[in-house]
Amino acid sequence: MSILPAEVKQGVYNSAALDRDGWNERETLDVLKELESTKRLVEDLKSKIQKEESEANLNLQMGKCDKKSVVDENEEKENQVNQLNVLQPSREGFIPYPSSTPGLILMKLKQAKLNLTKTTNDLADVRTSVESLNKRLEKERISLKKTCERLAQNTSKISSLEEELNQTRLRLQIAKDAEIKGALDDPLDITRELQRLSYEAKNFKRMGESAKSKVLRTMSEIEQTKTMLRTTEIRLVAARKMKEAARAVEAFALAEINVVSNHDSSPGNQVTLSFEKYTALTCKARDSEEQSKKRVASAMLEVDETNLSNMDILKRVEEATEEVKTSKKALEEALERVEAANRDKVAVEEALRNWRSEGQKRRSSIHNSTKFKNCCLSHHWRDPQLLDVNGLHLVNDEAKPVKPTLSIGQILSRKLLQPQKFEAGEGISMKQNVSLGQMFGKQNNDRPIDRQVEKETGHKLFSTKSQKFGFARFSHILSKQKKKPTLNLR
Incomplete structure (x- = not known):
């Protein structure tokens, strides 16, 4: 500004x-x-x-x-x-x-x-x-x-x-x-840029593959032209040899003609040739010359064509190499953009994860604070561990699930078996699920269990008088429970 x-x-x-x-x-x-x-x-x-x-x-x-x-x-x-x-x-x-x-x-x-x-x-x-x-x-x-x-x-x-x-x-x-706009639009923009860059990278890869295919085609064409050049060179050598042979035949024919003419001029040494042989020799000489000339001309045309094709192929190869270079540069730029976008995406994802973790921590702290307020009367039911201000464990800060509601049988069994443990806050660690039938069926077998508990914990449990019937014992337990302060069973 x-x-x-x-x-x-x-x-x-x-x-x-x-x-x-x-x-x-x-x-x-x-x-x-x-x-x-x-x-x-x-x-x-x-x-x-x-x-x-x-x-x-x-x-x-x-x-x-x-x-x-x-x-x-x-x-x-x-x-x-x-x-x-x-x-x-x-x-x-x-x-x-x-x-x-x-x-x-x-x-x-x-x-x-x-x-x-x-x-x-x-x-x-x-x-x-x-x-x-x-x-x-x-x-x-x-x-x-x-x-x-x-x-x-x-x-x-x-x-x-x-x-x-x-x-x-x-x-x-x-x-x-x-x-x-704020920071909420940034992830969307980054995702769009990532999609666009990925699409560009795919296009550049396709271009590179097409350029590679073109280069391979041009290389195959170059090899074909090389083979054509070799064949044309062989043909040129053959044509030259044929031309030399034709010239030799022509020279031989001319020598024979000269000899014949000399013999004709000299009266003593005359060689007589028929007209047919003479015409045949001259025709052969002319045919050999014409064939040699035609072969040389065709060989020269083929050489020119191969040279032109070589020039075209070289131009194509140069163009293909330039396209490959440009495509490589474009691919490198696209990859760099993709890497930068991936880095930005990772940073945004980390920021979002941190934000979510902070939100979850805040929610758990709020939930635990409300739980502490609701369960302030019955906090002695919990484990004897160090607690935070919000009711969380200092050792394990993990949010525990809500306790399920207890049945009447479970409450009575806890009262019968371990009444003082529940007052000290150790009732949660030693849960025993006992039904009403099992509780009523117990007559005089509770004494050894109580002694075992006394040996383990070192506390004296509350002993009740042994009665004959379970219903009388149940009424006695209820009368004892009325004398004690009521507990929050939630």
């Missing part, structure tokens, strides 16, 4: 910085607009100065023409000066003078020169200002590019911060949901 406000503060700070950058960019844009307006004004001034320069050049040319005309002809001078006086007020804006002497013309030319020098100086100043403005424009363009880059970086930072904020919020929501 302490991480989220710090991130929010950083986001607010970054947003404020981005706002400042935006204001700076707006100011730079305004400055650029002003610079563009000044540039336009400078361009307008340049155009005006160029127009003035052209007009001044025209005036200078006209003055030169006037000087030449004054030197040559005085009459023409006056007319040209009058024309110049008429033209100059319209172009240059000077005041016309009535006199038309050459001194005035020189003064006007000097004034025009001064105006030209001023305009040139102004042009130089304007050019320097334009250059400085261009430099400023370039600097501001560079700053604009930098600000745009900063804006892009800031926007990317803002987007990344927003994504981080969303992720942190989602994590917080997930943690809250997990806390709300």
